[in-house]
Amino acid sequence: MASISTPAATRRRPARPRSIAIVLAALVLAACSSPKIKAPVEDRGGPRAPVATAGGTPGAQGTPGATPAPLGVPEGVKPLPGAENAGKPGFYTVKPGDTMIRVGLETGQNWKDLIKWNNLDNPNVIEVGQVLRVVPPGADPNAVATRGVTAAKVDVKPLDAPRAASGASGVSVASAASTPVALPPAAAATPRDDDDVNWQWPATGAVVAGFDDVRSKGLSISGKAGDPVLAAADGRVVYAGSGLRGYGNLVILKHNSTFLTAYAHNQALLVKEDQTVRRGQKIAEMGSSDSDRVLLHFEIRKLGRPIDPAKLLPPR
Template sequence: MHLKTKRLNPALSALLASGIALLAGCSTTAHRAPVEDRPVSQATPAPSAVTASAPSHAASAPEAPKPGAENAGKPGYYTVKPGDALIRIALDTGQNWRDLARWNGLENPNRIEVGQVLRVVPPGADPVPPGAASTRPIASARVETRPLDGKPAPAGAAPQTAEPAASAASALAGAAAATEDELSWGWPAAGSVISQFDDLRNKGLDIGGKAGDPVYAAADGRVMYAGSGARGYGNMIIIKHVNNYLSAYGHNQALLVKEDQVVRKGQRIAEMGNSDSDQVKLHFELRKQGKPIDPAKLLPAR
């Protein structure tokens, strides 16, 4: 038994020696592999990887100040909040959105940033009250019957021509000299009121009706906006009147007037609809220097 053990020792020694050599070879290979594979690991990262790493790098850098930040909190300026649109800011401040774009050097009115500070009164004007708007002179304009989708106007909706410049200007000049109680207002639609004014939840009156029912200008003025750029209003028209009044008409299915057009009280300006609404209705607002007021206080009794 002892002799067999001695005979096996050389074999075991050889086996152990070859095992050690094999392990040494593996160890050497494992050490060299990262060096040999290094060029592969240095390949240019995919775009998504670059994008993913950007926030951590940018987070360490100070945030650049927003445009107009030096005017934050000053009278006559407005700080943009989440969800704002330029047309909505214009409505709330009693201004024309085109004027806001010009005063603030906005090349693209659809691109405003949260935290950006906008001038909302004319340069050089008294900033108090911030919603004050000047009355523009009235010029002659032709009223086109133009649905929003560009399709031909419905039968019977013949184009109308605005009053001559002299008569329109004299009518508005006379209204400008009147007091608020003497301004002539008319109902913008024939339907019943389905939702009353509420300063917190409903900034105007909701008037019911059928799709296609006529919507009328509530008073003489000039179309300041015609489009669908204000969330919650659908296809909307805003008319500027004297004494810094604005009237707004929302949720229409077709708009029959265009921006900068002179309109007269009782003129058909739109067709009732349910754009951005769960039912057919006209949402009608009156604003004085941008502040919502109850239209029922100014409209004639029915």
Template sequence: MIVSRGLAVLGSVALASLVLVGCGTRLNRAPVENRGTSAAQGVQPGSITAPEVKLLPGAENAGKPGYYTVKPGDTLIRIGLETGQSWKDVARWNNLENANLIEIGQVLRVMAPTPIVAVAAPDARGVVTRPVTTTVVAPAAPSAAKAVVVPVIASPAPAASSGEDDMAFIWPSSGTLLAGFDEARNKGYDIAGKAGDPVLAAADGRVVYAGAGLRGYGNLIILKHNNTFLTAYAHNQSLLVKEDQAVRRGQKIAEMGSTDADRVKLHFEIRRQGKPVDPVRYLPLR
């Protein structure tokens, strides 16, 4: 009886020891290391990270003169029309391999890059023979080992007035006026006519667009006359000129039609530096 009671006491002591050992093991267990993606990137498990921000091409130029931020619904053709440029030039200035791939928020250069002008060096007779880069040697500080050469880029001489605002436009069609200029609702003139009536170039220029890629304009021709003015001719039945072709004032460039319109008519716009202006300021009275 005494032996049995002694064994029971020893068993209880042994069991208690095991429980204490087990508890000690759990309290001192090493922390679990997460070797997954979050741990590898220094992100604690369960934390919330901000989504990665994608910087679009040209974002550093947003808001600067000569740059344009792409808006919903924009195409390169529309951007060219709105900025007074050829869409091909815009594509080239921005190194766009595919002109159809532009993104909302992307910032595009819409003015030609300014060339660096070198200073011309005259020879002994005072005749300019070759361009050189002028440099100025700054005085050396007492501890400097050698002089510092500072390059100087010559500023171009002020350009003489080209009289680009003195354009002699003519009416592109002899039809009656259906709707006049309204900056909010009608960015040019709507001129009546019959299908096939001639559409004439309003001034000498170069074709910078000929096609139907601009919604609301149908078969469209855009002429660039100089660095200031564009004209647009919309809703044509057929186009008779191609892009990059030079045209003369009064030349037949299209035939009137009703593409993307509710009736046969010519929609005609004059744009000054990309902004629509009232044609009455430039067309002769009739």
């Protein structure tokens, strides 16, 4: 009968666990005798993207033998040019929107000199955070002028205020601009004392907006299109063009190692870069470039810092 085979089948069942144990033991022995292979490690932090500053060049993380990054620069990120000089006197850290022309205006230097002092291959490419030398190599950056200036009274009039004797003023300005200035060809353009500059007004119109250290940084002088714009002192043209946003057609004169003047919103420029000009010489014609009205925006900068022109210009 079929019931006779049942006990035999029942007796074989306990043998199965023993067979499984033998197989597992064989696998363990095989694993111990085989070469050790490391399992892949999962980086739960996700891919590590290089930390980049504006215009910065990312680098490899933890490269053996790499030069340590300057203080404040993340490990593995290539420091920007001149980063080791950040915050030192005589150096300037590039801000968003800066150009070499603006850096020159902000530091009181000729932008072409800045290019040479910093060995820039392409002056059109500067990076936010880059640090530029803004004093001549070997110069003492702490040697700055400290002499004060005497304030002069300036009447600010509305833009639509009537201009008294405008015709006569125009004649006198034109004749002054065309009259040769009797100065020796050398030395006269560079005073012995950098604060001792013989200033004059750059235009004859009324002052319609006074100095504001935050916004205007100069005086706004009214006039009509084509009125002469005159050099406020002897100097050299360090910029003539329209490459500085907000200034329109602009002329910048460098008078000595201390002072720059800027003449903005002109309709025509009558001088070129590197040209020497004399006090009272016509350098531009008044206009409304990059402005909503005809006027001359006039700045005086001492060591790059805007100062109130009324403190230097003679009383009217």
